[in-house]
Amino acid sequence: MQQQFNTEKLFDWFVHALLALICVVVLYPLVFVLAASISSPEAVMRGEVWLWPKQITLIGYYRVFQNSEILTGYTNTIIYTVVGTAINLVMSIAAAFPLSRRDFYGRNLFAALMVFTMFFSGGMIPSYLLVKDLGMLNSMWALIIPGAVSVYNILIMRTFFQNGIPQEMQEAASIDGCSNIGTLVKIVLPLSMPIIAVMILFYSVGHWNSYFSALIYLTDRDQYPLQLFLREILIQGQMQEMLGVGDDTNANVVLEGEAIKYALVIVANLPIFLLYPFLQKYFAKGVMIGAIKG
Template sequence: MVKQSFGDKMFVFIVHALLILVLITVLYPLVFVLIASISDPGKVVNGEIWLWPEGITFHGYEKVFRNKDILTGYANTILYTLLGTCVNLIMTICAAYPLSRKELYGRSFVTALFVFTLFFSGGLIPTYLLVKKLGMVNTMWALIIPNAVAVWNIIIMRTFFQQSIPGEIQESAQIDGCNNLQILLRIVLPLALPILAVMTLFYSVAHWNSYFNALIYLTGREKYPLQLVLREILIQSNMKDMVASGEESLAKSVMEAESIKYAVVIIANLPVLMMYPFLQRYFTKGLTIGAVKG
């Protein structure tokens, strides 16, 4: 053990204090929303809730789940997330792996074409017309195909393939008679679990939280994802606040809307938050992709 000087101890203390402060700053809003969702909405509005629920009630959750569209929205969102993430991973791998191979002729030019799309796009109206021309309006494919791949994620995965998987392993597999597809499936992908986990997290969270494309392309309520259903619930609760007549009716509507809003936040974000502990170690390793390693 190396004996620490007073300056070293002070540095460690300051670092730990800052990390604890960051932890509290990030964690407290999540804890507060959870507490507020099961507390008396009157005490929440009056600012009486801080660290412990008071007047425990599940009225907000009851109001939310009483809406039959919630379960349909959950099922739709799970379907869109699972299917969309699978399509995203397949497309990203199919683009990133060839670009990581040195023998691919013109890979720099192809990469430049991909990067070009990060700075310029067709815009909302041309994109909508294209989706409509392809017959995907009011279908789940309108939420999956236009966002089938993200260029930034292609670059990240390509960098991982180049820096973390030695070319000698792939060359030895070629000598043993493997073709490119076999090298990808048997050599590269088993060694690429960290980046696959990171990409799964990125894409699945994006699909789970997405509502704008559904708002633009979907017209049938039976196809609405969860986020769009919850958005309608919030809008309806706000409308009740505005049209409520009388002080008693207005106060009741405000309390009900407040309870619903916190319950909606928990319902919408709990599945995503539950994913992080299982993918944390892969996610941490994925953040170091492209870093200088000694």
């Protein structure tokens, strides 16, 4: 008995140590970027910044908010994220609810066709030609419409509707004369806040971090999202470091670029950091309730 107790205690210590190590690995890059964004660029490039900021300065943030293109990208990204997430949510609910109904004839066939698209697609060139023929180039719809539906998220929502909401409640509503739309609006959606919060988080993070679609479909800089400007700054900073800093002018440019790089990473990710705490309790609950129960 004593040996079993010691074994369990040793296992608990091991688990706690492993979790602490994982937390350090995950959190340290965030802490370092935050410290580097308010530290002197010279100290950062000399490798003096590890955990705490050195020679605190806000020159990076000053340059970021002074740049009109970055502010334009920030505005565009907010618009793309809000509009795109709203469309994603409506389309996912509209697809997942019928697939979760037992009385929907052919639901397994439609689900199989959707899953098929997860493994096979037309490819980048046909997608570009389709977007071009639809007249969506250089518009926000080129970033939103092609990805308006995620099959993976539809399957998660369908599983939640099947296992998280008793079918008897929907049948009772139908007996009382409630239509399918009425059942969805009055019964299913009010009970589905956990999975809706999860979908909002999934979709909003995807839109906020997306840059590849903008790189393909957009050529007008006034339409660029923030992540595309961030990519340009990071590439320019790498090129400047590769070319060297021969004179004082180039050195100052490289140092300012280093400060801007870290400050922009913080500014670009701050809204997502602020969003997650409000959805965190729904996030864990929604994923667990949507899981398959034995």
